[in-house]
Amino acid sequence: MRICGIQGVSAIDFPGRIASVLFLGGCNFRCPFCQNPDLVLNLDSLETHMPDDVVRAIEHRAGFVDGVVVTGGEALIHGQELIPFIRRLRDVGMMVKLDTNGYEIEVLHEVLAQGLIDFVAMDVKTSLSRYEQAAGRSLNVRRIREAVTAILESGVAHEFRTTCVPGLVQEEDVCAIGSLLGSGARYVLQQFRNTSAALLDPRYAGITPYPSGVLQSFRDAIRPLVASVTVRGL
Numbered sequence: 001m002r003i004c005g006i007q008g009v010s011a012i013d014f015p016g017r018i019a020s021v022l023f024l025g026g027c028n029f030r031c032p033f034c035q036n037p038d039l040v041l042n043l044d045s046l047e048t049h050m051p052d053d054v055v056r057a058i059e060h061r062a063g064f065v066d067g068v069v070v071t072g073g074e075a076l077i078h079g080q081e082l083i084p085f086i087r088r089l090r091d092v093g094m095m096v097k098l099d100t101n102g103y104e105i106e107v108l109h110e111v112l113a114q115g116l117i118d119f120v121a122m123d124v125k126t127s128l129s130r131y132e133q134a135a136g137r138s139l140n141v142r143r144i145r146e147a148v149t150a151i152l153e154s155g156v157a158h159e160f161r162t163t164c165v166p167g168l169v170q171e172e173d174v175c176a177i178g179s180l181l182g183s184g185a186r187y188v189l190q191q192f193r194n195t196s197a198a199l200l201d202p203r204y205a206g207i208t209p210y211p212s213g214v215l216q217s218f219r220d221a222i223r224p225l226v227a228s229v230t231v232r233g234l
């Protein structure tokens with residue numbers, strides 16, 4: 001398991017918590033609009049923090065932070081190494097939020113079943129019919145369906161979120177996502193940013209984000225299908 005980045009304090013990444021954020025290197029997807037391409041493709045160019053040191057540092061921050069966000073890359077690819085690591089974070093008093101694309105479904109089932117996470121945020125890239133285009137690889141969309149169901153049935157606090165990339169996410173995709181998630185889901189539409197220093201596929205830097213009115217119309221379209229929907233990043 002490679003911990004390639006640490007943000008000591010964040011007030012926005014874990015709802016209701018002041019949290020540290022851990023960026024785990026490596027990913028099983030190749031989303032062309034990814035804003036962390038080094039975490040996906042260039043791990044050897046990044047510093048690696050030892051899990052023991054990270055747990056100690058977080059324990060020392062316990063007066064300032066009460067949560068840890070485990071994000072990536074894709075954290076669940078670290079499988080059986082990740083599980084004891086999360087347990088250690090809990091042992092030093094931290095609530096844990098997991099950010100995931102959901103594809104490592106076996107590990108997701110395990111962390112949910114063992115009660116290891118307090119909040120899970122799953123990226124739903126687009127409608128299942130064009131998921132491969134958004135994820136940048138061939139895949140089995142049944143695993144995406146299964147991840148959504150596992151999260152909803154777990155009772156763990158959650159959000160599903162979609163970055164609204166023109167060309168990958170249109171209103172018909174948002175409606176299909178709404179049908180996939182269903183009436184128990186909390187959903188977030190995120191604005192696409194093309195201003196990052198580098199996107200995984202540099203051609204995506206040339207894509208103009210949707211105007212705010214388009215995201216608001218997406219919100220209105222999905223609202224009847226899910227429990228709640230918000231727009232982020234306008």
Ligand code: SF4
Nearest residue numbers: 027029030031034073
């Ligand atoms: S945006 Fe896609 S490629 Fe980038 S870290 Fe997330 S799942 Fe992986």
